[in-house]
Amino acid sequence: MEPVIFEERQTQIHRKGTQPFDLACNKDSLAGAVSQRACVFCGSRVVLYPIADALHLVHGPIGCAAYTWDIRGALSSGPELHRLSFSTDLQERDVIFGGEKKLYRALMELIERHSPKAAFVYSTCIVGLIGDDLEGVCKKVSKKKGIPVLPVQSEGFKGNKRAGYHAACQAMFRLVGAGDTTGISKKSLNILGDFNLAGEIWIIREYFKRMGIEVVANITGDGRVDDLRRAHGAALNVVQCSGATMDLALMMEEVYGIPHLRVSYFGVEGMAESLYSVARFFDDPEMMARTRELVREELAELYPRLQEFRRALTGKKAAIYVGGAFKAFSLVKAFRLLGMEVVLVGSQTGTPADYQELHDITDEGTIIVDDSNPLELSSFLKEKDVDIFVGGVKERPIAYKLGVGFCDHNHERKEALEGFVGMLNFAQEVYNTVMSPVWQFVPRKVRKAA
Amino acid sequence: MLLRHTPKEITERSALTINPAKTCQPIGAMYAALGIHSCLPHSHGSQGCYAYHRSTLTRHYKEPVMAATSSFTEGASVFGGQANLIQAINNIFTVYEPEVIAVHTTCLSETIGDDIPQIIAKARDEGKIPPGRHVIHANTPSYVGSHVTGFANMVKGMVDYLAQSNGHKESRVNIIPGYVEPGDMEEIKRLAGELGVPHIMFPDTSNVLNGPQTGRYHMFPPGGVTVEELTRTGSSMGTVALGTLASGPAARALDTKCKVPCEILDLPIGLQATDIFIDTLRQIAGVTVPESINIERGRLLDVITDMHQYFFGRKVALAGDPDQLISLTQFLVDIDMWPIHIVTGTPGKKFEKKILEITKDVPHPVNVKSGGDMFLLHQWLRSDPVDLLMGNTYLKYIARDEDIPLVRFGFPILDRIGHSYFPTVGYRGGLRLLEKILDALMDRQDRDAPEESFELVM
Structure with a gap:
């Protein structure tokens, strides 16, 4: 067999059951390896971009703005300023003489024209190098225009996406605490780490409403600046996608004493347990009763329909490679609910605790991998003869080239996958791709039949 | 309205690009x-x-x-x-x-x-x-x-590092296809083959980025120009470079380094530009144009004449890359359409001059801008509307807001297929472009026609 694994990467791959579990992670990617990871700027941009009534200005050469122009289907119920692409489009002379003046002019012009509630200014690699005083320019504009203008220290080379999440949280935290919190219910929370892909946060908000809970701020899906400013008035932070927004929850806990709960809205177990844990937090028997009723109603609707999918999908094999590990936990459980076997699971940026948890919940023989690459992934997919691969934009064509079904659990999902209804959508999507008649024509199946 | 933020009034912007028509x-x-x-x-x-x-x-x-x-x-x-x-x-x-x-x-x-x-x-x-x-x-x-x-x-x-002269001139032509799609590169090779011109094309993304489903994942797909071929480009008798901006520098470098003379042409998009490409290849290689190519050309001309009443005076706004836009604008003018707003994000003033030259007989004011963006294009067409948009996927915002049909053309196209398989270069590519333009215009006409004038035969 061709060598597909770098010697240096051996420790970042584990086959459950073969040896004691000790997966190396949190490492910088090997130079020259075709990693599927991205940069700090990317992390900040995906977290903040759904705040729909803010101005998002990318301070750098054009590419950083062009590649992140409306790529994440984060829906807004109102303003859509976030879907435009604004860039200072730095040129050679700016790199030599500095881009501060240009940034100032760009901000002034944009704020005048669009009257946003706040502005986020993203720093890129080059800005970090030429030493523009982002903070200074932002302060000056903020004073002139009377809105918060927030620098996001997201120079690409400072690390991977996780460092970008942190920079985003720091920027958002500067908004928190500025708004009026009068009238906010004692039974209230902020939703952190949901980006309203395919309208998912609307599903979750509806559940909380049925439980009798006020949602103060969406962070950040369908997000609004004013909500963020009064987010410190909420009694609780519920945090999904912990990598992206946990830092903000911790800062709010430290400064405003707001406790947080880790939740997941993917899969039946995760969704139900998340709602129950919120109800337990508020320690309100009536709320708990309403929550039980909610879960019962939803499951009564969901289960019979899931059984049909389960009958068809039992015994099929799934592979998972996602950005953050939290998503992988829920996916492992969701596949189990469908009677499917997870034979490969990995993430770009998981932590030791994440991988330990993955190890605990997966079956013997499952491959667990950190910061993988297409060659490794394709060899694992072939070895395990999988029926479906779950990943993002760069993984999709690998699956299709091999003749394997695919489900996008990332920016390009078209159906809501969160909530009880999301589990049904997920099952439907998995069924559609795994059972599709198109695979009968692909060489992989033809060879097997012959 | 996604682009409700676009004001009609145009003010000078020096510090800011909005909705770029380029990337890095x-x-x-x-x-x-x-x-x-x-x-x-x-x-x-x-x-x-x-x-x-x-x-x-x-x-x-x-x-x-x-x-x-x-x-x-x-x-x-x-x-x-x-x-x-x-x-x-x-x-x-x-x-x-x-x-x-x-x-x-x-x-x-x-x-x-x-x-x-x-x-x-x-x-x-x-x-x-x-x-x-x-x-x-x-x-x-x-x-x-x-x-x-x-x-x-x-x-x-590629030229700087790999091209080498072996001291002879071999009877073979280098073709630099420009920043075009894999399907276009395939078509350019086919045309050269049809003419009987031995050639090396570089780069060549056909069979790399439009490969078949084989059930196998290849880190390095079968397509692409080989190193050995790249080396031999230095001993070819001439180079035909398509697209001044994308292919010119390599062609000139090959001339300087290995004394391979070059012809730098516009991309062969549309009738005239393809004629020039075919004729140049013919002259360099000393071949005659076979009947098969004359037939292809004749078919394109046939559709142009058959359908010219639908092209006449229709106003078009274009966004894209300079090499593409120059040829496309010429093609549109040739078939009596009016390209009136033309923007590229790529800087370079020669582009504006060339477009104004091509459109000088269009009986309508023409806006052109290099180093522009789609925000500017939108502003232009809010004051002076058009019948058709042509450009990459990002134009779909304007198409939706202003309710104007869009023909996808250029890079990137993120929401449709076809561009990597079906060429827009050559006579066949011209046919495909006309089909797409006519489909867009006539679908719109059908959609908007009052019942009494909704026509079966068009």
């Missing part, structure tokens, strides 16, 4: 490098750059896109990226075993001032480049030019 150099360099067989493009910068380029190319082609990166960290940004690049070269040749690594720089490594040729030399001295393998490079700072410039620089890099 490195992605063009990556695309060009994928047109070399068994080549791994390498981004000398931080991880985000190449992740974005791979994602964008994947969205456009629906194909896996392979590339590597130096994975800059804070340390590399302070001390320079030499150690990262040498380690990367070693790792890549050890595990992925490509024949070529094509390094392009980024704004980060350019500003740090990494000297790539020196680093490559060091890697060679240290034995990190196995015998018979190659590392080539292009400087592609993101703050200069656009993705087209990056493409041009990498194609020139």
